[in-house]
Amino acid sequence: MQIDKGEFVFLIGSSGSGKSTFLRLLLKEDNPTKGVVTVNGKNLGTMSRWQVPKLRRTMGCVFQDFRLLRNKTVAENVAFALEVINKPQRTIKRVVPEVLEMVGLDGKENRLPNELSGGEQQRVAIARAFVNRPLVLLADEPTGNLDPETSQDIMLLLERINRTGTTVVMATHDYHIVDSMRRRVIELNDGVVSRDQSRGVYGVGR
Amino acid sequence: MRVNFVFSEVAAGLRRNLTMTVAMILTTGISLGLMGTGLLIAHMISDMREIYYDKVQVSIFLKDDVTDQQRDAIAAQLDSSPEVKDYIYESKDEAFKRFTQQFKEQPALIANTPADALPESFRIELVNPERYEVIAQQFPAGQNGVDDVRDEGDFLDRLFSLLNGARNATIAVAVVQALAALLLISNTIQLAAFNRRNETNIMRLVGASRWYTQLPFILEAALAGLIGAALAVGGLVLTKVLFVDKTLAGPIKAGIIPPVDWSAIAAISPVIAAVGVGLAAVAAAVTLRLYVRL
Numbered sequence: 161m162q163i164d165k166g167e168f169v170f171l172i173g174s175s176g177s178g179k180s181t182f183l184r185l186l187l188k189e190d191n192p193t194k195g196v197v198t199v200n201g202k203n204l205g206t207m208s209r210w211q212v213p214k215l216r217r218t219m220g221c222v223f224q225d226f227r228l229l230r231n232k233t234v235a236e237n238v239a240f241a242l243e244v245i246n247k248p249q250r251t252i253k254r255v256v257p258e259v260l261e262m263v264g265l266d267g268k269e270n271r272l273p274n275e276l277s278g279g280e281q282q283r284v285a286i287a288r289a290f291v292n293r294p295l296v297l298l299a300d301e302p303t304g305n306l307d308p309e310t311s312q313d314i315m316l317l318l319e320r321i322n323r324t325g326t327t328v329v330m331a332t333h334d335y336h337i338v339d340s341m342r343r344r345v346i347e348l349n350d351g352v353v354s355r356d357q358s359r360g361v362y363g364v365g366r
Numbered sequence: 367m368r369v370n371f372v373f374s375e376v377a378a379g380l381r382r383n384l385t386m387t388v389a390m391i392l393t394t395g396i397s398l399g400l401m402g403t404g405l406l407i408a409h410m411i412s413d414m415r416e417i418y419y420d421k422v423q424v425s426i427f428l429k430d431d432v433t434d435q436q437r438d439a440i441a442a443q444l445d446s447s448p449e450v451k452d453y454i455y456e457s458k459d460e461a462f463k464r465f466t467q468q469f470k471e472q473p474a475l476i477a478n479t480p481a482d483a484l485p486e487s488f489r490i491e492l493v494n495p496e497r498y499e500v501i502a503q504q505f506p507a508g509q510n511g512v513d514d515v516r517d518e519g520d521f522l523d524r525l526f527s528l529l530n531g532a533r534n535a536t537i538a539v540a541v542v543q544a545l546a547a548l549l550l551i552s553n554t555i556q557l558a559a560f561n562r563r564n565e566t567n568i569m570r571l572v573g574a575s576r577w578y579t580q581l582p583f584i585l586e587a588a589l590a591g592l593i594g595a596a597l598a599v600g601g602l603v604l605t606k607v608l609f610v611d612k613t614l615a616g617p618i619k620a621g622i623i624p625p626v627d628w629s630a631i632a633a634i635s636p637v638i639a640a641v642g643v644g645l646a647a648v649a650a651a652v653t654l655r656l657y658v659r660l
Contacts, residue, residue, distance in 0.1 A: 187571070209576070216573035229564060240565075243371060244574035292572070 161346070161353060163329065165295070168322045170338050171331040172362060173348035179331035182348065183298045186329070187219060188212050200295055217245055220289030220297045220326075224304035226281045228273040234284050235260065235269040241288045259291045263317055279310035283317065290321055297321060299330040303337065311337060335362030375565075375582035376589060379558045386554040387590060393547040394594030394646065398638045399601040400540035405634045406602070406626060407533040411526060413624035424501045426488040429513045436511030440488060449500050453490040458482050471616035485513060544645065547594070551587050551646050552653040558583055559658040570659075584650045591646030595639040602631055 163169055171179045184190040185197050188204045197204045200218055207215065228237050235256055242252045260266055263283040273281055282302060289297055299318065303311035315337055322328045332338065338345060338361060345360030346353060380387050428437065444450050456464070461484035466476050490501065498517040505512045559566065569579045610618075610626045617623040 213573040213575045216571060218573075221571045227564065227568060229568070240568065241572040244569045244578055245572060246578070288568075288572075 165327055166325050168328045168343045170343055170345045177348040178351040179348055180300055183300055218295045220294040222285050222289050222299040222302045224301040226285045228284055230273055233270045233272055237284055238288045238291050241291055259287045263287045278306050282314055296327045301332055303334050338362040372582050376586045379586045382561050383554055383557050390550045390554045390590050391594045393550050394591055395597030397540050397543035397547045398595050398598035398642050400536050402598055402602050402634050402638050404533050404537040409630050410624055411529050423492045423519055424490045424498055425516045425518055426505055427485045427513045429511050432511035449493055449497055451491045451493045453488050456487050458486050468620045548649045551649040555583050555587055555650045555653045556657055580654050584647050587646040587650035588643045591642035595642035598638050599635045
């Protein structure tokens with residue numbers, strides 16, 4: 161199975177079917193018991209531990225529970241992702257406001273995460289994942305904690321990111337979203353790909 | 367590497383686990399202090415060897431009723447012996463003078479010792495200090511005015527084996543204490559890593575290098591090791607000022623025990639610091655490698 165550059169892919173399946181594991185394999189957080197995972201032309205199986213950080217710099221991650229640092233402001237949370245990979249302060253000062261504007265959080269740079277709504281917190285998380293312009297954005301149920309309307313806004317944002325050429329792989333249970341967007345759908349069942357359909361829907365025969 | 371970031375992480379980590387940090391620093395300090403004491407004793411032993419071994423190796427004590435003729439004969443025999451490198455003759459007067467010098471802190475002892483109680487003697491330095499037997503055979507005890515031939519090295523060996531034992535015991539306790547310190551360091555680092563798992567998880571995901579992720583923890587342990595080393599050196603200084611310089615002042619002045627010099631403490635301080643920082647940092651690195659996913 162191959163996911164091409166610039167694709168938008170939904171990863172569906174019941175709980176425990178292996179969606180999160182699939183994402184973790186792409187990050188080399190886990191190693192496959194068999195088979196080969198290749199990201200950006202590089203075989204993760206033969207990649208040394210020291211090259212893993214370099215791999216992850218080409219990928220961004222968003223989670224259901226946002227995973228923001230509670231004691232840092234919105235801008236600091238986004239800047240943190242760049243600081244810890246040694247980006248120069250000049251670059252950080254330039255790109256953080258840009259990406260915050262892109263996700264619609266301009267004016268809220270100095271808020272703390274617990275002063276924001278769930279949708280806004282997820283926007284911060286997306287900004288942090290996207291600020292280094294990754295080739296791939298991995299999203300693990302990014303709308304799982306959000307109401308339908310807010311979820312729609314988040315999906316628009318992810319589509320926008322996808323249009324910049326970033327591959328998006330999103331694990332989800334939200335069939336409204338899958339059905340309305342009509343993108344490629346990969347369904348997992350007990351760790352096995354049971355369906356791979358372009359312009360698919362959530363459940364066949366629904 | 368952003369220095370500010372690393373240091374604020376280190377400070378925050380130490381503050382957050384204050385009790386563990388204090389325990390870690392104290393055990394490290396005690397362990398290093400004992401190690402320093404062991405090193406100082408070792409240093410003292412080698413100083414004492416220089417003081418004693420070089421001076422006298424074999425003493426021939428003469429009888430009270432030794433004749434001038436017998437004394438001259440012994441001196442002549444020593445002069446001609448190829449085993450003897452050098453010797454000095456010590457009369458009763460000189461022996462008593464040396465005695466009063468050595469024990470001038472204890473006037474009662476001197477007052478109770480008659481001036482002629484100490485025997486006259488030849489103090490001999492051998493070409494080869496191990497060849498005591500030869501002298502003992504050449505001057506049989508009880509004959510020709512010789513009262514006794516004593517291998518001073520034998521006495522010194524016993525003294526030094528006592529000191530060596532003290533040194534080894536100190537270092538053994540230091541090692542056990544060091545083990546406790548290492549386990550505490552390991553525990554503290556695990557705790558620190560757990561407290562900061564949100565930050566480190568994100569760092570891992572955005573591709574911060576392992577080095578960047580681990581450095582704050584390793585520095586945290588190294589800093590604790592450094593503070594522990596400072597405590598240890600402080601402890602040694604206090605021991606010198608309050609115990610060695612006061613309680614042992616007499617024997618030191620008499621030249622029986624070499625003094626603990628500031629230079630000796632200055633010499634081992636960097637060693638203590640290096641061991642403290644090195645062990646703590648290595649313990650932290652190994653802990654992160656074994657128990658913590660960073």
